[in-house]
Each structure stands twice: as structure tokens, then as C-alpha cells.
Amino acid sequence: MFRRLFHHTFNISFRTSEMMTASQSLLSTLRKKTGYAITNCKKALEMNNNDIEKAENWLHAQAQSQGWAKAAKLQNRSTPNGLVGIMLNTKCAAMVEVNCETDFVSKNEKFQTVVTQTTVACFEKSLETVLSSDVVQKSPVIRLGFSSEQLGALQLNNSSDSKLSDFLALNIGLIGENMAARRGAALCSTNSNIKFASSTHPEQVVDGTSLGKYAAVIAYEEGQVSSEQAELREIIDIEKLPKQLCQHIIGMNPQSLEKEGNSSNEEEAALYHQEFLAHPDYTVREVLDHVGWKIKAFLRFECGESVC
């Protein structure tokens, strides 16, 4: 045991002293500063006669074009993982799904920034669309949908000349995995009676955006209490209710608000008929009637789910 310890220490001290030169080298400094792959840092120094400042600028410029090259190279790799992001205010609630290859990367900070930026861009666009006069608001709540291409064409909010697709490519280059902004959706309303609530699961908040593997949004209207129930008054926490309704939608995956036909399958899939997740002794309708709310519309994203 003692010998082994000694052996290691000896071995290491020898190695580190030998390597001091490398650790203090330009290559090491540049790599530490920029975080780009070692091969690229090396090339940057070679191309710029070991001028570290020039090398750094060169690296940043290369990163964008390399990102596009890498994105092209990786575009066929499947992206089953990722995150859903939600952003909302009093007029609009937007959500997006951004995919990556492994769930390691879905925990990566850079990737999460991609998701929050995509969410913000989708949110701003939705808000702009609703507030602009050329959309005639017939129903109290408007639904918007975004395809992958539409998301890619959105402006990145912090720089006017940069598109979301550029940002995505840059990060594909940096992270080394294929990624895709898959879809977006929003519920909007200019009617001040309509309120929005959201939840993600597992919930994580990054820069004002909620992230998760699942997300749900509801648009609801508070109104007259139609049938208050004494037992419910004890167990319903009105502050928590909007979020609980969203969690219910995430967990119970309703397909519609109300059943249209008479089959029991439809009843199971209709939000109003389902047992309320937080208080399974009551249906969602009983709980909503008790507080006098009406859910006007909802959205649910599950990361990686198949969509028709």
C-alpha cells in the first residue's frame, strides 16, 4: 500500500513538471478562454501567427460557419430527447419543443439557453401577431401554431440580424449534437377576462422560462359560481388551482374539453369528465363548477411524442 502510494506520487510529480510548459502555453490559455475544441484552438493559433487575440476572433467567426457545417453533417441524426419551454404573460402563453440527441445534452446549460431563446422568440412573435390589427379576434382565445421552419426563421430577440436557425447551428457546432426546434404553439387573447396558467414537468425555471419534459397551458375565465360544494371548500386551494389544472393536463393527457359522442373512451379523454388528479374523488367539472371557472382552451406538449 505504502509502496503504491509512493509510486504514484513519484510518477505524478515527474509528469506535472514535465508538463508545466504545456499548461502555460498559448494553446492552453486560448482553450481555457474560449472552450472551443483543442484542434480548433491549435489551428487558430497557427493561422494567426500565435497572436492570441486574433486567434480568438478567428475562432468566433469560424464557430458560426463551422456550426452550419456541423449542423449539415449531423442533420440526419435522430433527436429523440430535448426540452419543452413555456413563457407567458396576461395576453399570451407560448410553448416550444426543442430536441437534441441525448438527455445528457438536455441538461446542458448551452442547450437550455437554446430552448429559452426559442421560447422567447416564439412568445414575442405570438404577442406581436395578436396585438397587430390584421388579426380579427372572433373567438375569445386564439390558437397559433409554428412549424420547425417558421421557428427557424424567427428573429433572435437580442440581435436583430440574427435568426434562430443561425443560433441553433452555432450551438450544434459548440455542443456537437444535432438539434432541432421542432414545433411551437401559443394561446393568446386580448380579452382581459381570459387568464393564462402553465406548468412544466419536471419544472425548471431558466431566465424566466419554464422548462421540462412535459408542458401544459390553460386559458380560463373566472365567472359565476354555479354549484359550490361544502367539502370542496375545505380541500381546494384557489391559489394553487390553476397550476394543478395544468399538472392534471400533463398527467392525464386529455384529448378534448368536452366529450362529443357517447362512448366511454371519449369520456375518459375529455378534460371535464376526468377525475381531478390532485383530488381524485371529484371530476374536473365538479371542481371548476365549485369555483365558477371555465377552461376555454388548453395546450399540452410531451417532448418526443409523435404528432400527426
Add this chain to the structure above:
Amino acid sequence: MVVTSVRRICLCSNRLLLLKSYPFQVPPTLPRLLIQKQRLIAWASRFSSQAAQPAQPVKAHANIGTIGHVDHGKTTLTAAITKVLQKDGLAKFVSYDAIDRAPEEKARGITINIAHVEYSTEKRHYAHTDCPGHADFIKNMISGTSQMDGAIVVVAATDGQMPQTREHLLLAKQVGVKHLVVFINKADLADKEMIELVEIEMRELLSDFGFDGLATPVIHGSALLALNGDESSFGAPSIRKLLAAIDEYVPTPQRDLSSPFWLPIDSAFTVPGRGTVVTGTIKKGTLKKGDETELLGHGSAIKTVVTDVQVFRKSVPVAQAGDNVGLLLRSIKLPQVQRGMVLVAANSATIGNRYRAQLYLLTRGEGGRSRPIISGYIQQIFSATWNLAVRVDMPSGKDMLMPGDHSDVNLTLLKRMAIEPGQPFTIRENNYNVATGIITERLSDATLVKGDSLDKVTFSE
């Protein structure tokens, strides 16, 4: 972290025997009773047959695996190791494709994508897992299917450490892997300066994550060259260097003889004229004839003295971890002994009804639920040789668990049991596995408001 190291200890007595299937697998109630019966018969026949099984000299065994960023060469390296060892007749070559096409595997009901490769060095036998993704890694850890004693961190000299390298190190730390060996791969594509820089970065990174960055062996090589039979220094010799480093740096898991005595009771019977005998395999510690012990579980804790220790029907003065024993207990009546109890060194353990655990909720596709669970979920828990009603509560800040989620949870048992951190369990609904997990920590007891029901419980967080 502490958790898994304890689990490792409690599994080590069995790990020589089983590579993939670990103890505590919980068969359904009926078959388990049968097993119970068979063990009893086996024990009784051992009493009469006297057949001592000569111990085969077995090579020590260790579980290892490859971790690191995607495309840095984990799978190539795994194939290369078998290629190099095949030459010495110590392994069967497993091709890159065979490893990469790892079939889905069912362990305790969960589906895990993972490749198991087996090989030996002169010193040890290894079971090697190539971990494909985060989800698989987590499931693997929670189900306790193939826990790693050490891991090879693969990092490409061309890239240096990348996001997944860091994530893997964090996970390795969390699952209690203490010994890592670094393989700087793709050395054929890099120059000396790059390789050295990567080595420095890796040592720093290891220290940041709480590993011994200075003592960790770092080997430079090329898995691809080695796989292609190249004998230059970055080829096959680099793989031999790597294996030698693993042999030396990753310790062989030991039977735990220093912890207090702990025996999970398999069965109990009465020997007329002498008293009650309990049988089982000692999980840890040692026991002498005359030692004071305690019979724990199902709400009771009974002090007793071991008046005779038998191994293969012969009275012995002492027995130790790994031994299958029969113990004669002073003034214990047979009905006092229940399935699921443990016999422990006096005052070394206590019973409790509330535990923290890591839980994985099976997906619908894995035969689990299609709907989430929320706090107050009550079902049957199966662990070791017992099953009981259990209540699952989410930790604060979480409201529900979706199928496919894993999370910290708090468990409340109907009866107070003796459970060690690291003990795996499953939760079943109508005889279907819906969740699997490991106990990570004992919490202060909960009070069952109604006494015999888990509907209402109170506890201090």
C-alpha cells in the same frame, strides 16, 4: 454517494457469483414462498449430507464501464480491449457492431439499453458495461443491475473534455464510483502538446468533481489503432497499459467483515429439545457463539443470544460475511420470528418506518402505469424477503411523478423494519411491477394517525 458505497458493500458477498442478476430480486409472493421452502429443504439436507463444497480458486471480479462524450470512442475502446485480450486467450473478441447494437435488456422490469462485455486480465475478471445514455445510466444505477467499481473515462485528444464528459463524471460521482482511469483517445490524430493539455484539463476536472485528479492514471492511445491490430505505442500496447492501470488502481470489492453483524433471515425452524434456529447468509460482519444480538423487524426488536453457530451442520466458533449459517437463539419462540426480519449485533441497528429512497416509475411500455402518481400513493412494497403496505410521498417542491420519471421520494411503511441504505425494492400494483428503487436514507419515524392505516400520517421533515 454514501448510499451506493454502502450498497456495494452489502452486495459484495454475492457479486462473485452473479454478474448481471443481483440479490434482492423480488419474485412474486407465491414463488417466493416456494423458494423459501426449497431453501429450508436445502438447509435440512445439508445438515444430513455433510458434503463440504471445495472452494474453487476464483479470479477476483470487478465491474467497470466506459463513460465519456459521444463519439470520443467508448465503444471502439470496448471492442479494442477484447481484441487485445483475445490474443492472450483472456477474452472473446466482441466486435464494435455487436457492442453498438446492444439489445434492450429487462432488469427488474425496466428496459435498459446497455452492452455487457466480459474479459479477464492475468489478475482479475471483469464485467464491462458500455453506457449509452443518461437515462440508461440512471436506470442502471437505481435498479442496481450493474454497479461499477471503477470506470474508464474516454476523452478524445482532438476535442478535450466536452459537455457529456462533465455530466458523466458527475453521475459517476453520484452513483459512488470512486476510482476512474482516463484514456485519452484518438492520440493518432493529435500532437504531443494537445495530448498533454487534455491530460492537464482532465486532472483538473477530476479534482473539481471530487476525484483524486493527481493519482488517477491517465493513458494516451488510440482505440482505433488497437482495434485494427496496430502494435505501435498508441495501438495495442496502450490498451495493455490501460488494463494494467485498471488492475492496479481500481480495488477489488471486498467482503465486509468490519461492519457490525447483519443477517437477513431466510427461514426459521424448531429443533426439538434445543430451540429456534434461524438461517440465512451473513451479509456483513462476523459472529461468535455467545454474541448478543437483536431480532429486528415488523415492529418488534427482541434481544437474544446466539447459543450455537453452525456452518454445514457443524458447530463453529465464528462465522463471517458470506457464510450460510444456522443460528440457535436463546429463549426465542418460533412465532416470534417473521419473514423479513434481520438478526443484527446488539445495539448496532434500529427499526424505522420512514425512509428516503430513489424511485424510478416504470413507463407504460415497461408494463408500468400510464398515469402519474401523487403524494399519498399507497401500494405494496417488496424488498429482501418481505412485503408490506407502503405510502409514497413526494419531496417538497414536487407534485407528481410521471411514468418514466425518477426522483427522490419518502416512503412510509406500515410496520417498522430494519433496512439498510442501499437496499433495493420494487412496488407492485395488482401483481405488476410499477416502480423500482433503492433506499438511500433512514428518516425519523412517522406516526400513523389511525394506527393501522397509511391514509393519514404525520412526520417532521
